[in-house]
Amino acid sequence: MRLNVWYLNYHCIAAVLELGLQRNVTTSSGISLLDQEMRTRVFWTIFTLDRTIATMMGRPIGLRDEACELRLPQDLDDHALVGEQDVDGYSAGNMALSIHLFKLSKINSEIKYVANSIVREVPSYAYPPISDIRAWQRSTLAQLDQWASTIPQTHPRHAYVRTLCELRYYSMRILLLRPSPAIPKPSIESLTECYGLSWRAIHVYDKLYRQDMLVHDWLVLHGIIFSTITALYCIRAVPQLAQKTELDELMNNLSLSLSLVSVAGEHWSGAKRSRQILDDMGKSTIKWMKTLRTTHNSELNHGAATNTGSHVPMNPNMSELTSPLGTNLGGMFPGLNSANAVSAATPSSLSLEDRFWADPPQQFDFGDITNVDDIMHSLFEEFVPQMNNIQD
Numbered sequence: 001m002r003l004n005v006w007y008l009n010y011h012c013i014a015a016v017l018e019l020g021l022q023r024n025v026t027t028s029s030g031i032s033l034l035d036q037e038m039r040t041r042v043f044w045t046i047f048t049l050d051r052t053i054a055t056m057m058g059r060p061i062g063l064r065d066e067a068c069e070l071r072l073p074q075d076l077d078d079h080a081l082v083g084e085q086d087v088d089g090y091s092a093g094n095m096a097l098s099i100h101l102f103k104l105s106k107i108n109s110e111i112k113y114v115a116n117s118i119v120r121e122v123p124s125y126a127y128p129p130i131s132d133i134r135a136w137q138r139s140t141l142a143q144l145d146q147w148a149s150t151i152p153q154t155h156p157r158h159a160y161v162r163t164l165c166e167l168r169y170y171s172m173r174i175l176l177l178r179p180s181p182a183i184p185k186p187s188i189e190s191l192t193e194c195y196g197l198s199w200r201a202i203h204v205y206d207k208l209y210r211q212d213m214l215v216h217d218w219l220v221l222h223g224i225i226f227s228t229i230t231a232l233y234c235i236r237a238v239p240q241l242a243q244k245t246e247l248d249e250l251m252n253n254l255s256l257s258l259s260l261v262s263v264a265g266e267h268w269s270g271a272k273r274s275r276q277i278l279d280d281m282g283k284s285t286i287k288w289m290k291t292l293r294t295t296h297n298s299e300l301n302h303g304a305a306t307n308t309g310s311h312v313p314m315n316p317n318m319s320e321l322t323s324p325l326g327t328n329l330g331g332m333f334p335g336l337n338s339a340n341a342v343s344a345a346t347p348s349s350l351s352l353e354d355r356f357w358a359d360p361p362q363q364f365d366f367g368d369i370t371n372v373d374d375i376m377h378s379l380f381e382e383f384v385p386q387m388n389n390i391q392d
Contacts, residue, residue: 009053012046013062024069034081040073048105065109072099096152097161104168107143115180133182144172160213170201191234192241198231199253206256216267228257228278232285242289254282
């Protein structure tokens with residue numbers, strides 16, 4: 001449609017409010033069960049989409065929880081809504097995974113409300129502030145674990161949606177553990193977990209691709225790039241993690257990620273540029289790790305204090321993913337340009353390291369980047385059309 005997703009999201013929210021879908025109108029008011037459930041399903045679809053886009057684009061949510069009656073749909077098959085027998089022989093369970101994802105969007109709201117609040121002095125008309133932010137974080141992590149442990153076991157044909165639930169679980173844990181206004185300096189353990197979850201998500205995307213189940217939409221592309229950049233950030237922010245990470249393992253994971261972005265490039269032309277930038281970032285990180293390991297322990301400790309750990313300045317806004325309406329990436333990465341194409345394939349007879357370094361990396365200092373959101377912001381800027389290119 002050549003329209004900005006944020007623009008469309010707010011039109012959807014406006015339609016929800018104009019139709020009153022945020023209110024719990026039931027059959028007792030004279031509408032049919034079909035109308036009742038469709039109103040509820042459409043509401044939760046827009047509610048979930050709003051949370052997802054707001055998280056990705058680093059913006060506030062558009063429709064607050066307290067403005068809605070958050071009733072959930074019933075776990076009824078479509079045929080049951082119109083009084084027909086289910087042609088597949090089962091009437092329950094089709095909605096179970098969707099309902100479970102709707103529940104996760106409420107946890108997403110809580111994270112947006114608390115972790116991403118910039119002003120901690122809450123006005124009198126707002127909810128009371130969280131007094132112990134670490135206790136709240138632990139409690140929310142426990143909620144996420146409980147949610148993951150109760151993902152419904154449904155018909156095998158819903159395997160893809162179950163996998164999406166798994167990926168959403170990883171992304172929500174990362175969102176909660178990454179730096180945020182509420183927790184600007186996460187623990188080493190938190191960033192180490194983010195690192196592991198990021199590569200786990202990449203392996204899940206790869207599994208879907210190998211099973212010919214990967215849907216090449218913008219959510220998937222964003223998820224792959226988000227996971228890769230988060231992993232690279234964490235390894236640069238935690239020197240201990242860089243020391244114990246095997247280079248071959250890291251290069252394998254990067255190669256897997258780059259391959260997935262290359263495949264996405266067949267569907268999204270802008271992904272080719274993103275792939276090249278991720279490639280250069282990965283090579284720069286590998287080069288940095290090699291230098292780190294050949295440095296004397298005293299110099300390593302000094303470097304960790306000045307270039308990492310505290311080594312990458314924690315920006316309060318990093319917990320969010322920004323919109324594709326971005327800055328020029330060339331300002332952050334001198335030497336990179338949007339015309340770069342996907343690197344040519346290299347002979348499989350070469351070693352992993354030789355293949356990885358077949359195309360030398362561009363020179364830039366990852367440690368100078370203070371806001372990872374800016375990277376995401378710029379990587380996606382080509383996906384947003386310019387207004388003068390939009391045809392009536």
